[in-house]
Amino acid sequence: MHVQRLEAYMGTSEDYERRHHRKQSTAVTSHDVALAAGVSQATVARTFSSPDLVASETKARVLEAAERLAYIPNAMARTLKSQRSRIVGVVVPSEGEYYQHVLTELTAQLSAAGEQLLLFTFSGTDDIDDVIASVLSYQVDGVMVASSAINVQQIQRIVSSGVPVVSFNQPAATGLSPSVVADNAAGMEKLAEYLVDTGHRSVIFIGGVAAAPTDQERYQSAVRTLSDHDVLCRYFEAGAYTYRAGLNAAAHLIEEPRLPDAVMVAADEIALGVIDGLRAKGISVPGDLSVTGFDGLPQAEWLAYDLTTVSLPITEMVKHTVDLLGPDTPESDEIVVPGTLRKGTTVKTRNDERV
Amino acid sequence: MHVQRLEAYMGTSEDYERRHHRKQSTAVTSHDVALAAGVSQATVARTFSSPDLVASETKARVLEAAERLAYIPNAMARTLKSQRSRIVGVVVPSEGEYYQHVLTELTAQLSAAGEQLLLFTFSGTDDIDDVIASVLSYQVDGVMVASSAINVQQIQRIVSSGVPVVSFNQPAATGLSPSVVADNAAGMEKLAEYLVDTGHRSVIFIGGVAAAPTDQERYQSAVRTLSDHDVLCRYFEAGAYTYRAGLNAAAHLIEEPRLPDAVMVAADEIALGVIDGLRAKGISVPGDLSVTGFDGLPQAEWLAYDLTTVSLPITEMVKHTVDLLGPDTPESDEIVVPGTLRKGTTVKTRNDERV
DNA sequence: TTGTAAGCGTTATCAC
DNA sequence: GTGATAACGCTTACAA
Numbered sequence: 001m002h003v004q005r006l007e008a009y010m011g012t013s014e015d016y017e018r019r020h021h022r023k024q025s026t027a028v029t030s031h032d033v034a035l036a037a038g039v040s041q042a043t044v045a046r047t048f049s050s051p052d053l054v055a056s057e058t059k060a061r062v063l064e065a066a067e068r069l070a071y072i073p074n075a076m077a078r079t080l081k082s083q084r085s086r087i088v089g090v091v092v093p094s095e096g097e098y099y100q101h102v103l104t105e106l107t108a109q110l111s112a113a114g115e116q117l118l119l120f121t122f123s124g125t126d127d128i129d130d131v132i133a134s135v136l137s138y139q140v141d142g143v144m145v146a147s148s149a150i151n152v153q154q155i156q157r158i159v160s161s162g163v164p165v166v167s168f169n170q171p172a173a174t175g176l177s178p179s180v181v182a183d184n185a186a187g188m189e190k191l192a193e194y195l196v197d198t199g200h201r202s203v204i205f206i207g208g209v210a211a212a213p214t215d216q217e218r219y220q221s222a223v224r225t226l227s228d229h230d231v232l233c234r235y236f237e238a239g240a241y242t243y244r245a246g247l248n249a250a251a252h253l254i255e256e257p258r259l260p261d262a263v264m265v266a267a268d269e270i271a272l273g274v275i276d277g278l279r280a281k282g283i284s285v286p287g288d289l290s291v292t293g294f295d296g297l298p299q300a301e302w303l304a305y306d307l308t309t310v311s312l313p314i315t316e317m318v319k320h321t322v323d324l325l326g327p328d329t330p331e332s333d334e335i336v337v338p339g340t341l342r343k344g345t346t347v348k349t350r351n352d353e354r355v
Numbered sequence: 356m357h358v359q360r361l362e363a364y365m366g367t368s369e370d371y372e373r374r375h376h377r378k379q380s381t382a383v384t385s386h387d388v389a390l391a392a393g394v395s396q397a398t399v400a401r402t403f404s405s406p407d408l409v410a411s412e413t414k415a416r417v418l419e420a421a422e423r424l425a426y427i428p429n430a431m432a433r434t435l436k437s438q439r440s441r442i443v444g445v446v447v448p449s450e451g452e453y454y455q456h457v458l459t460e461l462t463a464q465l466s467a468a469g470e471q472l473l474l475f476t477f478s479g480t481d482d483i484d485d486v487i488a489s490v491l492s493y494q495v496d497g498v499m500v501a502s503s504a505i506n507v508q509q510i511q512r513i514v515s516s517g518v519p520v521v522s523f524n525q526p527a528a529t530g531l532s533p534s535v536v537a538d539n540a541a542g543m544e545k546l547a548e549y550l551v552d553t554g555h556r557s558v559i560f561i562g563g564v565a566a567a568p569t570d571q572e573r574y575q576s577a578v579r580t581l582s583d584h585d586v587l588c589r590y591f592e593a594g595a596y597t598y599r600a601g602l603n604a605a606a607h608l609i610e611e612p613r614l615p616d617a618v619m620v621a622a623d624e625i626a627l628g629v630i631d632g633l634r635a636k637g638i639s640v641p642g643d644l645s646v647t648g649f650d651g652l653p654q655a656e657w658l659a660y661d662l663t664t665v666s667l668p669i670t671e672m673v674k675h676t677v678d679l680l681g682p683d684t685p686e687s688d689e690i691v692v693p694g695t696l697r698k699g700t701t702v703k704t705r706n707d708e709r710v
Numbered sequence: 711t712t713g714t715a716a717g718c719g720t721t722a723t724c725a726c
Numbered sequence: 727g728t729g730a731t732a733a734c735g736c737t738t739a740c741a742a
Contacts, residue, residue, distance in 0.1 A: 076431045076434045076493065076494050094462060100455045108449055118472070134471065137428055137429065138430045138442075302628075304660065
């Protein structure tokens with residue numbers, strides 16, 4: 001190696017690497033562009049962060065040099081200085097069609113707003129505290145937490161770190177942080193009334209996880225509405241918000257001495273499993289038994305199911321979330337979004353009976 | 356945040372922050388912790404980045420102070436200095452069950468490897484070049500691109516920036532960057548042979564987007580295998596990799612003067628739409644017409660469909676991807692992963708005929 | 711309008 | 727083992 005001798009006239013080896021675009025630290029910086037364009041580093045930085053402050057002729061020279069060197073500003077350095085990362089942290093469960101759906105919408109809306117999305121998922125066994133520390137370490141501009149597996153203390157921790165948090169579908173977080181929630185009670189009420197109107201007199205409610213606030217809101221609303229019409233409604237826990245849990249729940253259901261008229265399921269994904277489980281055992285839905293869901297997943301509309309459910313306006317809910325994460329987040333605010341009744345063909349109506 | 360010291364001549368910390376238009380940043384730094392623990396800032400940094408170099412007694416003092424102040428190291432500053440962000444950029448289409456599925460798996464595996472995932476999605480109209488610039492600006496440790504909507508030049512751009520790229524399911528990227536692809540040809544061959552074995556003599560292939568390399572590989576393999584057995588196979592383009600596109604394709608299909616024996620669909624999600632579309636028109640699957648898919652989505656196993664398809668081992672494919680993004684990425688490497696034939700009940704077998 | 715220079719909060723290289 | 731002290735690449739007063 002002749003490194004020492006080379007350095008004498010080439011500068012440090014780092015300089016050498018940079019000039020020759022060697023692999024590893026090919027990193028072109030605003031400094032390099034400045035050199036090439038014959039301006040100061042500050043001017044280069046300005047043409048990218050506040051172009052209005054730069055004379056258009058200078059700007060052109062800088063942009064030309066930047067283009068030529070394939071310069072891309074370093075977002076980490078920007079973040080460090082400006083305290084703004086343009087990254088939103090998102091904490092969601094790793095499972096579940098519903099969150100997949102929310103995530104799709106969120107990415108689209110965030111990128112339209114010029115924010116990126118740093119994704120954190122967790123499954124049952126993961127330590128959510130670690131996840132939170134990790135999110136915060138990345139200096140995110142905001143955090144959206146979407147799962148009731150995250151508890152109030154954990155949300156409190158994010159809040160007290162000074163980072164804007166929005167909780168999504170977490171009734172329990174109300175008051176702590178701004179939140180966007182579906183109107184579970186109103187939705188279930190519509191559904192229950194529809195069942196009563198169509199002549200259903202006995203109902204079993206299949207929940208996902210009994211401890212989840214969402215589950216409780218939905219169940220209690222169903223019970224309340226049905227009991228107003230003297231219809232009893234028992235609770236059965238599927239154990240998870242998954243298709244498979246629904247399949248299992250259906251297997252248990254058919255062991256009942258007497259089937260109810262209808263099954264109200266806490267979430268669409270479970271409901272689809274319930275339907276398939278019932279049909280596999282020769283029980284006709286809705287012929288022998290009506291089934292309803294909740295959420296309004298795309299799959300619920302698939303013709304094989306055509307589920308009667310409450311459709312939540314995901315786009316609108318995500319829009320509110322993104323707004324709340326924006327520049328002036330309120331200390332605390334609860335946005336309750338109503339769902340709409342979707343009448344599919346999994347509930348037996350009087351018309352069906354006549355047939 | 357050395358507010359305490361400044362207060363003597365600057366007024367309260369609130370005054371200071373107001374004058375400087377700072378928001379209430381509770382930002383606790385390693386410096387604050389050092390002050391509290393009576394050590395130097397360097398020692399604090401060390402106890403977090405290389406704990407072995409710190410005496411255990413000192414370490415304990417530092418950790419106690421850090422805990423008390425709720426200190427979380429700033430990942431952006433770490434990145435700036437260490438040139439390692441622990442972030443992987445992921446570029447995927449915003450639509451499609453398949454990519455959702457891949458994403459779920461990827462997040463899980465990356466976080467197990469201590470990497471975070473910065474998500475970039477795009478839909479048809481978005482400018483992918485912008486997306487790429489954005490990814491690169493975040494100093495990601497690697498990029499996974501998963502869509503054939505991204506072209507060779509764009510991958511080349513990432514490669515030449517020096518960031519490790521792995522392309523996922525992009526046959527066209529072979530040679531440019533390491534890639535992980537499904538063995539489309541072998542998979543379709545198995546499927547086609549299964550159809551021939553079960554007595555199918557005429558086939559229509561429904562693709563998603565004809566221009567997609569994946570589509571072409573799958574179609575060509577089907578044609579090749581079928582023609583070896585003197586079975587003709589026409590191509591029909593659904594237009595997108597969606598359920599809805601499948602539904603539409605089915606509508607076109609039934610206008611054919613004569614239905615084929617089987618429909619081979621390029622992707623499961625489309626196939627589910629095709630099945631529902633056919634059944635809605637009173638055509639029995641597999642009674643009147645067999646249908647196959649490709650991918651092995653969870654939904655394909657839902658009992659309402661129980662699709663005959665090729666299951667791709669997503670977990671394994673993602674594992675390879677994560678490995679390739681790891682410390683020593685090869686310049687270029689192609690990992691071809693075989694799928695397995697999943698025999699569902701959407702193909703009419705000889706047994707069915709006997710019934 | 712542009713340049714100078716002081717950080718942002720770490721990591722890394724030295725001495726001690 | 728620990729403490730100074732440079733960077734890392736940018737933003738942002740302040741000066742010119």
